Amino acid sequence: MNPTLVRLASHALLGRRRGLVLLAVPVVLVLLSVMMRLLTSEGVGQEAVLNLGYTLALPLVALLAASAVLGPEVDDGSIVHLLAKPVNRHVVAFSKFVVAWTAALVLGALPLTLCSFVMDASDPEQALAWGVGGAVAATAYTGLFMALAALTRHAVVVGLLVVLLWEGLLGNLFTGVRWVSLGTWGRDVAHALDEALYDPGVGLGYALGAAAVLATGAVWLAGDRLRSFTLRGDE
Amino acid sequence: MSTLVLDGVSRWFGNVVAVNGVSMSIGPGITGLLGPNGAGKTTLIALMSGFLSPSAGTATLDGAPLWRNTDVYRTLGLVPERELGFGYLTGRQLVRASAELHGLADPGAAAERALEVVEMTEPAARRIDTYSKGMRQRVKLASALVHDPAVLLLDEPFNGVDPRQRMHLMDLLRRMGAEGRTVLFSSHILEEVEQVARQIEVVVSGRHAASGDFGQIRRLMTDRPVQYVVVSDADRRLAAALVAEESVVGVALRARGGLDVSVADFGTFAVRLPRLAREHEVRIRELVPTDDSLESVFAYLVGGRP
Amino acid sequence: MTASGTPSRGVIHDLGYRPYQGPRLGEGAIARALVVTGLRNAFGLGRSGKSKVLPFVLLAFNLLPAVVVAGILVFVGLEELPIGYARYASTTQVLLGIFVAAQAPVLFSRDLRHGSITLYLARPLRAGTYALARAGSLLLATLVFLLSPVLILYVVALLGELDVVEQTKDAALAVVLALLLALSLTGVAGLIAACSTRRGFAVVGTIAVLLVGNGLVSAVQSVASFEGADGVGEVAGLFTPYSLYRGLLDAWVEGGGVTPPSGVGMEVAYVLVLVGLSAACLAGLVVRYRRVAGR
Structure with missing residues (x-):
């Protein structure tokens, strides 16, 4: 990890309007839970809000964060200014990953815990489970989206297709998708911490292993793509 | 280094x-x-x-x-x-x-x-x-x-x-x-x-x-004549002498004095010009290559052989 | 080109290097051309092969259920359509959202980002007209996306000899609803794309507004229904295009649903908000492009 690159990536993430949207999503989510808790009794609507936060808000935050630290620079070629330096490409990829990952944890996974706790303060265990499950999913999502950003200019759209079509639509139609769906891995971890939560049934070991392998592999792949970064003339 | x-x-x-x-x-x-x-x-x-x-x-x-x-x-x-x-x-x-x-x-x-x-x-x-x-x-x-x-x-x-x-x-x-x-x-x-x-x-x-x-x-671009402007005190006399030279492929009088000279063999021309001037009692005031600029080099290389 | 008998005179033929003095088409013709080009571009036509992939993959996914229904009709026969014309769009709203979010930047972001907008505005084309022409392209593209499955279902229904009057009435209602939805989606996605010149940002922003917004509203509605406070759910439904569409769909076509607008007043409010949202977004677009032009 390189502190200079981390600093630059943080600038890229927060120094633009992107940062505002990144903040808006979790803020709205938490506000909604506060409102619901105030207007209804404990635990009402908790599942609906958390499902929304987990299946949509969390991946979107991870997607925005991962593509913000890498996407625009690769897209307009200005990353060449960072790469014309004697810095290991895997260090570049990892430093950027760390920044995006931190954002995904703080703005994607942490709000899940907050929401859960706000809506049902009597069950802190469940709040923790949502947070940890969310953290696992956030790790895998951020890694995947980083690799996509290094691989293709259409990383954002491809990432959305993965989240909305593959995990959302097809995941609901074909149960086999759960083995290769990032969201279910996190859910499995959450279930292991709190029996009351939905059990996708892929097994804790598999879920953790798959998330770790995916994140590591994806960051390595992103670094490898940066090693082969090619400078093209203006089209 | x-x-x-x-x-x-x-x-x-x-x-x-x-x-x-x-x-x-x-x-x-x-x-x-x-x-x-x-x-x-x-x-x-x-x-x-x-x-x-x-x-x-x-x-x-x-x-x-x-x-x-x-x-x-x-x-x-x-x-x-x-x-x-x-x-x-x-x-x-x-x-x-x-x-x-x-x-x-x-x-x-x-x-x-x-x-x-x-x-x-x-x-x-x-x-x-x-x-x-x-x-x-x-x-x-x-x-x-x-x-x-x-x-x-x-x-x-x-x-x-x-x-x-x-x-x-x-x-x-x-x-x-x-x-x-x-x-x-x-x-x-x-x-x-x-x-x-x-x-x-x-x-x-x-x-x-x-x-x-x-x-x-x-x-090195010998298949393309080098252009010179030669200004002397007796342009027409010099022109007549130059036309007789093997190394020169063209001579033209400039409207305001001086000669445009196209030279095929630059080396020979460089040796012959002072001798010609002495033989014909012409005083040469100016000798300027007109196209030794990058422009002409470039035009030549890009445009192919003339 | 000398006429016979007259003495030959010199002539300079106009090869296009001289200033054009002939008649010119007006702003309307430019706008029309822009709308047609934009519509083609939204589906990747007239662009690179790669940019055709996404719109057509989404369109194919979107048509898949309709084609399946057609297949069922052929082999099994049907008493009624398994999915209503208007319900269809609500079922495939994720695909629709991705389509609109991903293609709006094609029409709205690129000219701003690359500065080619000045070339358009150097023609006798006002900034407002440009904005509306672009919105028109996106509206038509969205309608193609929304209405092609309706058309397939309608043809299937007619071929299956279902009741023509009833089917036509339902399909017509679906077309009206689709128009309202397409207008609002065009407005929202267009405005976001025009304000953010970066494609990725615009796409995620639009998705966040459309889908996360809809998710929030759905959550509120289900809780409101559970708590017996249907009024809250009805008001919540006013906040996003998808929930507005769903509300009108439940109220007008199918009945049921979670906290649909009850009473004429609420239904009118739903329609007004849909139309007003679209109008506001279009006005925002016009203002945005006027500002760009004024710079």
Whole structure:
């Protein structure tokens, strides 16, 4: 990890309007839970809000964060200014990953815990489970989206297709998708911490292993793509 | 002292050949990479800076391959043509970050020194997205100079730079060349290259068309007559004498005095002209080659044989 | 080209290098051309092969259920359509959202980002007209996306000899609803794309507004229904295009659903908000482009 690159990536993430949207999503989510808790009794609507936060808000935050630290620079070629330096490409990829990952944890996974706790303060265990499950999913999502950003200019759209079509639509139609769906891995971890939560049934070991392998592999792949970064003339 | 070597390098994208069998060696001093738009200059610079793999051949810096070798950037600085992103940083932040990424001992001082060299100290506190094109160009240069590289590659460095800054930049490049650094810059504008570098590499349609001192290149083009203007005190007498010469292929009287002389064999002409003048008692006042400019060299190389 | 009998005179033929003096088409013709080009571009036509992939993959996914229904009709026969015309769009709203979010930047971001907008505005074309022409392209593209499955279902229904009057009435209602939805989606996605010149940002922003917004509203509605506070759910439904569409769909076509607008007043409010949202977004677009032109 390189502190200079981390600093630059943080600038890229927060120094633009992107940062505002990144903040808006979790803020709205938490506000909604506060409102619901105030207007209804404990635990009402908790599942609906958390499902929304987990299946949509969390991946979107991870997607925005991962593509913000890498996407625009690769897209307009200005990353060449960072790469014309004697810095290991895997260090570049990892430093950027760390920044995006931190954002995904703080703005994607942490709000899940907050929401859960706000809506049902009597069950802190469940709040923790949502947070940890969310953290696992956030790790895998951020890694995947980083690799996509290094691989293709259409990383954002491809990432959305993965989240909305593959995990959302097809995941609901074909149960086999759960083995290769990032969201279910996190859910499995959450279930292991709190029996009351939905059990996708892929097994804790598999879920953790798959998330770790995916994140590591994806960051390595992103670094490898940066090693082969090619400078093209203006089209 | 570092030398960049391309050995039989080709690069193709699908079925488009961008660079075709180029071998060149760029040594210390300043070299101009010259060619019309789309000739493959940017592709060559990408190959030389390790941001493109050759489809065939090798590209090396002091013997070390450039592709996928991050260590070369310790000795190499690159000023790409691409627009500088990072609009959300200030100029100083960017140059300072470059210094840090190079692992310099005192990155702050190095950044200030580089900013000073390109005369960007004053606007360095502003965000890059408020900069003009010329300022961005200079910040890019500062960022590439920050580690005092032995090799500097610049892709169209004078684009968008105002005339005064252009003079300053040219001075800077000349000075770096004179210090024994290997400086290569690309341009499609002849006057720019002519003012900065005698040593040129010419690429046309991805092929290496010529290499060397452009005056020498001009002299090698023997199948095309060299043009001279000769002014004397007796133009018509001299013209008559010149027409009789083997080495001269054409003589024309200029409207305001003097002769346009087309010379096929430059060497013989140089020897014969003083003798002719003495024999015919003509005093020669002026002898000017009219097309020993890069322009004519370039027109010749690009346009093919006349 | 000398006429016979007259002495030959010199002539300079107009090869296009001289200033054009002939008649010119007006702003309307430019706008029309822009709308047609934009519509083609939204589906990647007239662009690179790669940019055709996404719109057509989405369109194919979107048509898949309709084609399946057609298949069932052929082999099994049907008493009624398994999915209503208007319900269809609500079922495939994720695909629709991705389509609109991903293609709006094609029409709205690129000219701004690359500065080619000045070239358009150098013609006798006002900034407002440009904005509306672009919105028109996106509206038509969205309608193609929304209505092609409706058309397939309608043809299937007619071929299956279902009741023609009833089917036509339902299909017509679906077309009206689709128009309202397409207008609002065009407005929202267009405005976001025009304000953010970066494609990725615009896409995620639009998706966040459309889908996350809809998710929030759905959550509120289900809780409101659970708590017996249907009024809250009805008001919540006013906040996003998808929930507005769903509300009208439940109220007008199918009945049922979670907290649909009850009473004429609420239904009118739903329609007004849909139309007003679209109008506001279009006005925002016009203002945005006027500002760009004024710079």
